[in-house]
Amino acid sequence: MRDEIAIFREFVRMKGLRNTPERETIIREICATRDHFDVDELYLRLKRKKKKISKPSIYRLIPLLLEARLIQEAYFEEGHLHYEPIYGREHHCHLRCLNCGKTIEFTEEFLDKLETKLAEEYDFVIRGHKLEVFGYCSKCKLHI
Amino acid sequence: MRDEIAIFREFVRMKGLRNTPERETIIREICATRDHFDVDELYLRLKRKKKKISKPSIYRLIPLLLEARLIQEAYFEEGHLHYEPIYGREHHCHLRCLNCGKTIEFTEEFLDKLETKLAEEYDFVIRGHKLEVFGYCSKCKLHI
DNA sequence: GTATGTGCAAATCATTTGCATTCTC
DNA sequence: GAGAATGCAAATGATTTGCACATAC
Numbered sequence: 001m002r003d004e005i006a007i008f009r010e011f012v013r014m015k016g017l018r019n020t021p022e023r024e025t026i027i028r029e030i031c032a033t034r035d036h037f038d039v040d041e042l043y044l045r046l047k048r049k050k051k052k053i054s055k056p057s058i059y060r061l062i063p064l065l066l067e068a069r070l071i072q073e074a075y076f077e078e079g080h081l082h083y084e085p086i087y088g089r090e091h092h093c094h095l096r097c098l099n100c101g102k103t104i105e106f107t108e109e110f111l112d113k114l115e116t117k118l119a120e121e122y123d124f125v126i127r128g129h130k131l132e133v134f135g136y137c138s139k140c141k142l143h144i
Numbered sequence: 145m146r147d148e149i150a151i152f153r154e155f156v157r158m159k160g161l162r163n164t165p166e167r168e169t170i171i172r173e174i175c176a177t178r179d180h181f182d183v184d185e186l187y188l189r190l191k192r193k194k195k196k197i198s199k200p201s202i203y204r205l206i207p208l209l210l211e212a213r214l215i216q217e218a219y220f221e222e223g224h225l226h227y228e229p230i231y232g233r234e235h236h237c238h239l240r241c242l243n244c245g246k247t248i249e250f251t252e253e254f255l256d257k258l259e260t261k262l263a264e265e266y267d268f269v270i271r272g273h274k275l276e277v278f279g280y281c282s283k284c285k286l287h288i
Numbered sequence: 289g290t291a292t293g294t295g296c297a298a299a300t301c302a303t304t305t306g307c308a309t310t311c312t313c
Numbered sequence: 314g315a316g317a318a319t320g321c322a323a324a325t326g327a328t329t330t331g332c333a334c335a336t337a338c
Binding site: 073106115124128134136 | 220225239241242248250252254258259262263265266267268269270271272273274275276277278279280281282285
Binding site for chain 1: 326327328329330336337338
């Protein structure tokens with residue numbers, strides 16, 4: 001988390017923007033669990049800890065965190081996006097249960113090769129990928 | 145498109161629901177281009193053709209079309225979901241330009257093997273996957 | 289000192305819902 | 314004829330914006 005803060009400070013400096021204690025508080029909270037989150041849930045977590053952070057401040061910070069590659073979009077569900085911190089983590093994909101929402105993270109080295117292949121074939125500079133596999137988990141598949 | 149209509153008729157019959165001319169009009173419009181679409185754009189397309197279809201009717205139809213596997217979610221962008229018709233099409237993935245939105249569809253047989261592997265490893269019944277690769281296309285990569 | 293960030297309240301946009309009416313089966 | 318579907322208008326929920334004030338650089 002120290003790293004993420006340092007990276008963000010450098011990021012805003014390079015962009016000519018400003019850092020604030022509110023932003024660092026949000027980043028610390030995101031990194032504290034290293035888990036998936038959405039805006040509302042993050043807001044409530046901060047509120048529970050008596051941090052006075054408004055939702056707009058979270059919404060305004062997210063594009064910066066995405067650009068700084070400290071977080072990424074994980075999946076869209078229940079009508080809103082879910083994000084996850086990614087700094088210092090190996091890239092991974094998600095296997096999700098359509099019934100109970102259980103999520104398993106897995107890594108797949110083949111996808112790097114695929115990126116290289118696509119870059120050549122279509123003359124793209126690849127920045128990343130998002131793979132979601134969905135189905136029913138061991139428990140839910142019995143009732144479906 | 146004849147096929148999709150027939151499939152939808154059978155689908156509603158099996159579910160004890162009802163078919164309507166409005167629903168067939170929407171399905172025809174979706175299949176007419178076989179292209180990605182979002183609700184608002186679809187609504188405007190229908191409006192331009194003087195079809196009197198309300199947005200709620202589109203919103204109410206989409207879950208049925210997803211369940212009948214006539215469409216699938218393609219990607220979330222600009223604050224809303226985009227869909228695409230899939231009936232009679234080979235499953236494919238998307239390569240998207242982060243700058244101009246250019247989208248290339250590609251197929252990758254490896255992903256079927258991955259599904260099988262994940263099903264065994266995590267005891268899931270797999271229903272599908274969504275892979276998006278993003279980066280900058282040949283034109284945009286020069287200016288970024 | 290300037291101009292960026294903050295919190296609040298209001299606005300916006302996508303989507304859903306209640307309801308009276310219409311239509312399918 | 315019963316129960317679904319439609320269109321409209323209103324409600325909801327997520328996100329964005331305007332603005333006055335605070336604060337980072």
